[in-house]
Amino acid sequence: MSAEEVERAMRGDHDAFATLIAASANRLYALATLILRDTDRAQDATQEAIVHAWRQLPQLRDPDRFEAWLRRLLVNACYDEGRRLRRRAEVSLLHLDGRQVADPAPGLAETDRIERAFRRLPIEQRTALVLQHHVGLSHTDIAKTLDIPIGTVKSRIRYGTAAMRSSLEADERSTLATSVDGRSV
């Protein structure tokens, strides 16, 4: 990705835009999937972010910040998706909560536990954790990406981590109780 390409896209060159997006699309989709934990919604959010990027590109002030700017559009699109389908998310969460049988494969069971705990977090905390642990951004860069004060970033990460920890511990206690009950029968 070069600044010249970004500038060409800013002037309305769709081929240049397509090249830029083709290089970033998989990263954007990965980010959306992690934040939303729903493939369909992640695809919708990614597509919306790309369309917004094209429309808003002439307003980009610094071509060198294209990648960060695109990431910000993606996060906003994820928030929109999250708001739009919150009700559906609650339903699937209930469905997941109702699943009490432990997975026979330990690796899968662990993945499932993390998934459940992560899904329970508010989308803002999930986003902050994804930007920190998957994208590897510093708190300052997360603050810039989300356009929020750095203190808010820190608190989202702190509370998100704490909630994850509590959730995993509770899940562990519940699994232990189930297996103990299972042995006694």
Added chain:
Amino acid sequence: VTRERTDRALGATLETWMGAVVPAALPGHVLEEAFARTSASPQSRSYPWRRIVLRGRWSHQPMRTALLAASALLLVAVFIGLMGGGSGPGPGPSSTRTVIASASPGGSTVPVAPSQGALRPDASVVVPQPLRLATDGQLIWVLTASGQVVRIDPATDRASTGVQLGAPTDQVQGIAADSNAVWATEWVTGLLYRVDPNSLKVVARIAAGIAPKGVIATGTDVWVADTHGGIVERIDLETNKIGAAITVAPAAPSGPNWLMSGLGSIWVGVPNSASVVRIDPVTNAIQSTIAVPRSASPCGGIASAGGAVWITSCDASTNVARLDPSANTVAALVHLPGNAYAPAVIDGALWVSVATNPGMPGVIDRIAPATNTVDGEWSPGGDFGGGGDIVVASGSVWVIDLGHDRVLRFPVSAFPPG
């Protein structure tokens, strides 16, 4: 200290988990759709007056009203001035929609086409999730969103049991039929399916590139557009293999989409190069690449009527481009009230099923090739889902009612030439 250590461990676990569950790649069709949307959508540019408005006392209601009134008066004055003071022989009110006399982008839209009233179907055939229609002139074939091909028998107005092409998927794309076979493309596996019209069985699965979309059967040949491969393929009917591959665009999203055979050529819309490519079916050579203005997006269906070739747009653009085959240029743009993807020619006029605004019923519009206007509009019902295919078969016109699991049958006499 223990909590900090636990949090660090949790952070590492999260990092590992995220790396493990993250998807490898964005599905091609999503990128494809995004590019189709962006190529048909203008960029939003900031203009000085926007900044003035934002920084001024714009939020003050009386000021806003006064500014709006002043702008409106100014526009009226400019308009009257352009029309020669309103007394000259300027274009009077038109009773038709359209009308971009030349192919210049951003043309005018205008009054609504005269309503011709209701259109009553002779029959309504139940077909679950119909996507596309094709015909050999007698039978009607429907491609459904569960990846099935269904045959409608015009003698009984009933649909057959569907032929499942592959795994159930809504990523099937195009369908074509002649008396020998029915052909359907599917995006996920990149296959072209050949279905025997009598036994209703899949008789061949042909690897047709990265993302095969449009397909046409001319009676002697079958042509397929590999959208992501940038290629138009000519299928050898004897071997069920690709006999010729014609590169019409770079391998990229939004390449060749839909095809048409007519006026001695094969025509294919290529949205990512904003063009329609014309291929000589004798030599397989590209005869011409016709640029389409940005105010149209050549990703819709193609038809030939009135000695011209017509291609509909998709998504943000709703213009139909008229191509002059002698000059290989776009001669006119006709504005529609919504998207129409598959034009049909009935008695020399071009007909399109139009998806209007969300929540509003669709309509069927007639485009008159003589005037490049939408000169009539019909309503098949208050809940009609517009935007689907139209085909003519067995003396009737068949139209998909999108979203209602049915195909409607109308008498041809309900579609007058104008």
